[in-house]
Each structure stands twice: as C-alpha cells, then as structure tokens.
Amino acid sequence: MSENKIPVSTTSDAVHQVDNHEVESAVRWVDQSQSEKVNLLGMTYDQLEAFFVRLGEKKFRANQLMKWIYHLGAESFDEMTNISKSLRQKLTQIAEIRAPDVVSMKTSVDGTRKWIIQVGGGNCIETVFIPEDGRGTLCVSSQVGCSLDCSFCATGKQGFNRDLTAAEIIGQVWIAAKSFDSLRQGADRAVTNVVMMGMGEPLLNFDNVVSAMNIMMDDLGFGISKRRVTLSTSGLVPQIDRLGQYTDVSLAISLHAPVDDLRDQLVPVNRKYPIKQLLAACNRYLATCADKRVITVEYTLIAGVNDGTEMAYQLADLLTDLPCKINLIPFNPFPESDYQRPSNNAIARFKDILSKRKYTTTVRTTRGDDIDAACGQLAGGVKDRTRRKQRYTLSHELRREAQEQELESKIAGMIRNK
Numbered sequence: 461m462s463e464n465k466i467p468v469s470t471t472s473d474a475v476h477q478v479d480n481h482e483v484e485s486a487v488r489w490v491d492q493s494q495s496e497k498v499n500l501l502g503m504t505y506d507q508l509e510a511f512f513v514r515l516g517e518k519k520f521r522a523n524q525l526m527k528w529i530y531h532l533g534a535e536s537f538d539e540m541t542n543i544s545k546s547l548r549q550k551l552t553q554i555a556e557i558r559a560p561d562v563v564s565m566k567t568s569v570d571g572t573r574k575w576i577i578q579v580g581g582g583n584c585i586e587t588v589f590i591p592e593d594g595r596g597t598l599c600v601s602s603q604v605g606c607s608l609d610c611s612f613c614a615t616g617k618q619g620f621n622r623d624l625t626a627a628e629i630i631g632q633v634w635i636a637a638k639s640f641d642s643l644r645q646g647a648d649r650a651v652t653n654v655v656m657m658g659m660g661e662p663l664l665n666f667d668n669v670v671s672a673m674n675i676m677m678d679d680l681g682f683g684i685s686k687r688r689v690t691l692s693t694s695g696l697v698p699q700i701d702r703l704g705q706y707t708d709v710s711l712a713i714s715l716h717a718p719v720d721d722l723r724d725q726l727v728p729v730n731r732k733y734p735i736k737q738l739l740a741a742c743n744r745y746l747a748t749c750a751d752k753r754v755i756t757v758e759y760t761l762i763a764g765v766n767d768g769t770e771m772a773y774q775l776a777d778l779l780t781d782l783p784c785k786i787n788l789i790p791f792n793p794f795p796e797s798d799y800q801r802p803s804n805n806a807i808a809r810f811k812d813i814l815s816k817r818k819y820t821t822t823v824r825t826t827r828g829d830d831i832d833a834a835c836g837q838l839a840g841g842v843k844d845r846t847r848r849k850q851r852y853t854l855s856h857e858l859r860r861e862a863q864e865q866e867l868e869s870k871i872a873g874m875i876r877n878k
Contacts, residue, residue, distance in 0.1 A: 601658025
C-alpha cells in the first residue's frame with residue numbers, strides 16, 4: 461500500500477481507500493467562514509470522521525449521520541433524533557445536506573425515467589433510471605458535458621464546463637432513491653445497480669468519482685455491491701491503473717472499433733492510448749480484483765462504419781486474451797450527428813459471429829429514446845468553455861443547408877426535364 465492512502469474501515473464488501481488530502485479538506489471545511497455552510501452530502505466516512513473530530517465530537521457521529529442521509533433520506537438535522545439537540549443546532553449553523561436541484565423529470569412509455577438536474581452557473585446534467593425485471597439501473601453523470609469528444613456521443617457535442625463534485629455525483633443516486641420513496645425504514649431498494657456511463661469521462665474526475673462510488677458501496681451509504689457498480693471509460697490507461705489501487709468496481713471500456721485507424725476517428729483519445737495499451741491495462745486491472753471478474757466491452761454499432769462482418773471477426777480475434785463480455789449498442793441518433801442505426805439484420809449478424817466464437821454477447825435494448833434518454837443521447841445544458849458546441853452547431857447547419865440546396869436543385873431539374 462502506498463504511503464498516501466488511508467484504508468477505510470467499513471462493513472461493506474468494497475475496499476475503501478482515500479487520499480490524505482480528502483481528510484485534510486474535510487478539516488479545512490470546518491475552518492471555513494461560517495457564511496458558507498459545509499455540504500455533508502458526498503463526504504466519505506473518513507471525511508465525516510475528521511469533520512466531527514474537528515468539532516470536538518466522537519467519531520461515531522459519522523456513522524449516525526451517514527445512516528440518516530443515505531438510509532433514511534434526511535434533509536434536515538432536526539430529523540436526526542438520536543443526535544443531541546445541541547449538536548443538531550451546531551450542525552444547522554455550520555453545515556447542510558444539499559443535493560442539486562431537479563429542473564424536470566420525464567418518464568418514458570417503457571418506464572425509463574430521466575432527471576434534468578441543475579448544478580449551478582446555468583449548467584444542467586442528466587441522470588437516467590432504467591427499470592428491468594429484478595433490478596433498477598441508474599446511469600450517473602460525472603462531468604458537465606465531456607472533456608473528450610467521441611464522434612457518436614451527443615454529450616461530447618455539447619462541449620465541456622467542469623467536473624462534478626462528489627456531492628453532485630452521489631446526489632444523483634440520492635435524488636433517484638428519494639424519487640422512488642426508497643430512503644425510509646423497510647423500503648424496497650429501487651436503485652440496485654449504478655453505471656458511471658452518463659455525461660462525462662469518469663476517470664478525468666477521478667477523486668470525486670471514487671469518493672462517490674465508495675459511498676454507493678459503503679453499507680452506511682447505499683450498500684450496493686461492487687459487482688453492481690460499473691465505471692465506463694473511453695480508455696485512459698494511467699487512470700485505469702490508478703483505479704486498481706483504490707477500488708475494484710466493475711469496469712467497462714468504450715471500444716467501438718477493433719482497429720486503431722477507425723478507433724482514432726470514433727474515440728480520439730485512442731491516438732494517445734491505442735487499443736493494445738488499453739487491453740493490457742484492462743488485464744492489469746483484473747489482476748487487482750480479489751474475485752474472478754470480466755471486463756464489459758461496449759461497442760456502438762454504426763451503420764456502414766463499424767458494423768460489417770469483417771469487423772466482427774476482427775473484434776473476436778482482438779479480444780482473445782481478455783476475459784470479457786460484449787455489449788453491442790445500436791447507435792441512437794441525435795441532431796448533431798449524421799450517423800445512422802444499423803439494420804436489425806446487421807446487428808444480428810454481428811452478434812452471431814461473436815456468439816459463435818464463444819463470447820457472451822448481448823444487444824442493449826434501446827430504452828427511453830422517446831425522452832432522449834437512450835445511450836449516447838444525453839446532452840443536458842452545458843455552458844461550453846471549449847466552443848465545441850458552437851463549432852458543431854455551425855457545421856450541422858451548413859450541412860443541412862447544403863442538403864436542402866441539393867434537394868431543391870434536384871426538384872428544379874426534374875421540373876425542367878418534364
């Protein structure tokens with residue numbers, strides 16, 4: 461264990477470790493001006509312990525507070541009846557439990573639910589709940605926009621503003637759980653699985669994402685099994701290696717192409733960390749897991765781009781040495797993209813080739829597309845600091861004008877020929 465990490469004592473099956481600077485930041489929060497209240501939502505167990513010790517209280521207060529916030533959904537310290545009145549009054553003066561504000565909530569005809577959540581500065585993110593038989597999966601965002609620019613993803617076309625805080629990340633789970641009335645004694649758990657597959661690249665917001673996932677898995681938090689918390693990355697090799705030092709959540713990679721030339725176009729970070737390096741990092745990550753695990757390989761099928769049978773065979777050959785399962789994702793259209801969804805026959809052919817090569821292969825069912833909640837469609841409302849959104853909007857408008865002019869020209873030609 462490296463010197464800059466502190467093991468976190470917990471009854472959860474997750475292995476918790478946090479940087480010393482996280483605990484130090486909790487101490488600094490207590491020393492801040494009282495005009496700015498400390499948000500206790502999103503603080504890890506260690507941070508809460510340090511917070512209460514600084515207040516002159518016993519460490520077990522962290523245990524009590526986490527249960528009230530994450531088991532019972534308390535929004536006010538007055539609700540915490542097993543905490544002394546004097547401490548409750550003190551907490552009310554210097555601290556708060558504040559989740560981000562919900563702007564709107566939409567429910568699809570298939571039961572998928574999407575929240576648009578305001579995170580300040582005119583920015584909004586999106587969070588999606590997908591109900592299935594026996595489980596409920598929450599797709600959580602990690603950034604306002606995305607600092608990467610994968611060509612098939614609506615989020616990347618919105619540009620980038622900032623990383624989300626740990627409170628804004630765990631707040632999405634808290635909001636969803638409260639929405640289904642799950643945060644009360646004896647209530648059934650609505651959110652059984654979490655996937656870090658919403659807006660943003662999670663590993664570029666490493667500390668806040670790891671802190672939030674620790675709370676998801678902690679028995680004092682949401683108590684979700686490490687096998688049911690999945691982090692999806694576009695392939696940041698150093699951060700994958702670092703992740704293995706801190707946690708062993710399930711890992712998914714956004715591959716989308718079996719060869720570097722094509723992946724360079726679809727997932728530009730591949731130019732820095734090509735496929736061979738990415739797969740090697742995945743195997744190193746699996747070696748850090750205490751139990752037998754596989755990588756989920758995500759492959760968005762785009763008509764005429766990466767859905768051919770030759771690429772299916774190339775993908776099968778590529779993944780020979782990686783313990784994995786493959787999730788095929790038919791492309792979901794959005795306004796800024798000219799990509800198209802493949803035919804059902806093309807999807808079936810691609811899947812059949814992989815299945816015959818003995819890969820566990822599933823096709824992701826499109827859910828929530830009537831409310832723009834399907835995979836690749838999340839956009840939110842981003843005050844873009846990169847001008848990427850402006851460039852894409854202008855480019856799309858120019859293409860549309862050219863297409864309209866071409867159509868008008870064809871119609872005029874047909875009229876003349878008559």
